[in-house]
Amino acid sequence: MTVTLLDADGNTVATATTDDVGYYEFTKLAAGTYTVVESQPDDYLDGKDSVGSTGGNNSVNDTLSGIVLAAGANSQNNNFGELPPPPANVGVDIEKYVRGSMTETNTSGSGSEGFSPGFWKTHACTKDVRDWEATGYTTGDSVEAIFGIELRGTPTLLSALDTGGGGVNALLRQSVAGLLNASNPNVDYKYSAAEVIQMTKTAVNSGNYTATKSLLETENSKEGDLSSSAPAAGTTTIETANDDADNAPGISLNIGDTAIYTYEVKNKNTGDVALDNVTVTDDKIASLTFVSGDTNNNNRLDVTETWVYTASETVTATGLRTNIGTVVAKAAGKTVTDSDAANYTAAAPPVVNNASLGDYVWLDKDGDGVQDTGEVGIAKVKVTLTGGGADGVLDTTGDNITKTTTTDANGKYSFSDLAAGEYQVTFDASTAGSGYVLTAQNAGSDDAKDSDANTSTGKSEIVTLDAGEADTTIDAGVYQKAKVGDKVWDDQNHNYIQDSGELGVGGVTVKLYGVGADGVINTTDDTLVATTTTGTDKTATAGQYEFSNLDPGTYVLEFNKENVSHWNYNRSNNMSDWKWAVKDAYSNSKDTLDSDVAGDAKATTNITKTDPFTLVSGQSDMTKDAGITPIVIDLTGDGIHTIARAASTATFDLFGNGTPITSGWLSADDGFLAVDSNHNGKIDGISELFGGLKKGDGFAKLSSFDSTGNGIVDAADLDFSSLSIWRDINGNHATDDGELFSLAAVGVTSLKTSFDEKPSIDAGNLLLERSSATFADGHLVEMTDVYFNVSAADAAAAGIKLTGFSDLIGDSSWLI
Secondary structure (H helix, E strand, O other): OEEEEEOOOOOEEEEEEOOOOOOOOOOOOOOEEEEEEEOOOOOOEEOOOEOOOOOOEOOOOOEEEEEEEOOOOOOOOOEOOEEOOOOOOOOEEEEEEEEEEEEEEEOOOOOOOEOOHHHHHHOOOOOOOOOOHHHOOOOOOEHHHHHOOOOOOOOEHHHHHHOOOOHHHHHHHHHHHHHHHHHOOOOOOOOOHHHHHHHHHHHHHHOOOHHHHHHHHHHOOOEOOOOOOOOOOEEEEEEOOOEOOOOOOOEEEEOOOEEEEEEEEEEOOOOOOOEEEEEEEEOOOOOOEEEEOOOOOOOOEOOOOEEEEEEEEEOOOOEEEEEEEEEEEEEOOEEEEEEEEEEEEEEOOOOOOOEEEEEEEEEOOOOOOEOOOOOOEOOOOEEEEEEOHHHOOOOOHHHOEEEEEEOOOOOEEEEEEEOOEEEEEEEEHHHHOOOEEEOOOOOOOOOOOEOOOOOOOOEOOOEEEOOOOEEEEEEEEEEEOEEEEEEOEOOOOOOOEOOOOOOEOOOOEEEEEEOOOOOOOOOOOOEEEEEEEOEOOOOOOEOEEEEEEEOOEEEEEEEEOOOOEEEEOOEEEEHHHOOOOOEOOHHHOOOOOEEOEOOOOOOOOOEEEEOOEEEOOOOOOHHHOEEEEEEEEOOOOOOOOEEOHHHOOOOEOOOOOOOOEOEOEEOOOOEEEEEOOOOOOOOOOHHHEOEEOOOOHHHHHHHOOOOOOOOEEEOOOOOHHHEEEEOOOOOOOOOOOOOEEEHHHHOEEEEEOOOEEEEEEEOOEEEEEEEEEEEOOOOEEEEEEEEEEEOHHHHHHOOOOOOEHHHHOOOOOOOO
């Protein structure tokens, strides 16, 4: 303890500190009167003070005054008495509390306003608050560019608002109105412009227009007040009250919230013993912040004080979290401690099922594994989605989910409302139709254009979707194996074409070559695909050959007649002495009947080859299929153009039995001659076209309209005005608005009923009976009865016997 010596005037002369046994002294003092003052020791009680040998006054506690010291004299036993404190009730208390802090985003308002497509159309050019200027868009802006979609034509925002009809047109009317609503700062609209664009893009790409159109239509019918601004967006921070939360589960928080802790530390002593060395810690948080409580700033927790600390942490995991706060302090030679817990439970975030995956199965005509121009989608293909389930992981199969869908008329498919996680898509090529197989996987560098299905399993690679992600790159290409054939014949009359009764030549070796590693045909690395020989003489298959199960690609056929023995003219003939017929005689105008191998009818060369030819998906010996005949008219003057059956995925009632089938079809530039018998504005089947099941049916029906009997059907005939032209512009095999025209509307004034048979093949369809139509300016265009390629299996299923192409053109086989 400290003892202070004062002189008679109260000035400090010296100070001393008591030693281990309480002794102190002041030396070398001058004679005079002195006072000694004691500093009261902590935690001790005052006892009895006593003056020493020279006398003095002890009436004031802890003070001995009036001590007279003569020169050379000593004053001993000036003592201060202190009593030890009673046994202390030393203790400390900590109380820990927790509260939550969360940030909430308020959107642009309640979504209580929205204006219709008609409103925006009629206010496109006004100059007040109701016009388009505030939206940032103009009437001529491109719908395709803004929404990131592909459409027929080049619609603008205004033309989309003005276009009637259902389907995608109805969707776009509401989408454009929604875009303008969302972009106008005075419209309290439910969706943002980005949301409207994404909703529209997803709907167009999936082909599912109705749901999105209905959602937008609801919001666009609310009207509102365009003279006042919509509420501004912003965020609000909310804090809950402190909660003791000693026991589980405690308060409820969400991932991303902040847990804020308050620690209140109190001295539990019943006496007046302060606490030293106070330390507060948390078992989960490294650093705590002292807030307040040490009112006298002595770093001792006095009996009357409450010290407050705080700490916080971000909620990062779900489930229960228990934090324990601990205080440690010392007093009267004792160490005291106390702890208190605070609990909170974080709920798992809601599963946001807003991801999607798609989107396309297409006919890979050339089998190269890449989506090329002109290759179309395949309808009704089964697609199965396997998902990772609750944990989002496919390897843990116990909770995996499975969804199934089929591709739409355009080959599109989509799985929506998906949670984030792993997914795998399986494509069933067999559901595309008979003989379809999957094309090469990952063949191209553009993932959005290649095929993602394994050719053996049909499975894609595993795809991981984030919340809200739309992956539209999981595609699959399919194709059918091709065939090529089929006859080497004895050109008995040397006219270089197959005539009725000319025999086939058996025993000729035929080799099929495909491209090698260099990807180019007719080079040294060509691959020998297969070898066969033509059918034996004097049999039904004499001279015939066939290569089947071929992948699409470029090929060459090689024929070798060396030392082949052929029976004809009542003798056996060695074909080594014979000549190959002239190739592509008659300027190749009779390609279905001529010879396609190198030959000049002069040289006896034994081995010859065809020119390179390309097989596409499903291309086959045309004797395997049959023909259905409607009359068509060349509307552009560039000839009749058709579409192969393999590339035409829509259906039409060509058999007239009410069952639509897949077939070859007509290009968008040409038109069917038609009559809308039931006046419903549509062409419903073959009965409303000019054709039938056999040769001559089409022109026979046309002749029935020639009431004047002059071989011309024109305005002089009674029913001329009932005739029409159907242009299937979008190739969907259905009569849509704007596709059915009167003859006058397209400029046709007369139709000739007589015809010539001039067979040719276009895209696997037979163009046979040829006539002409006359336009108002006098120029003639081709009018032809086209025999569309249909599946013999479809005909058999319908109980219909059809005439094969070879029979139609006068021979029982096809020569390449």
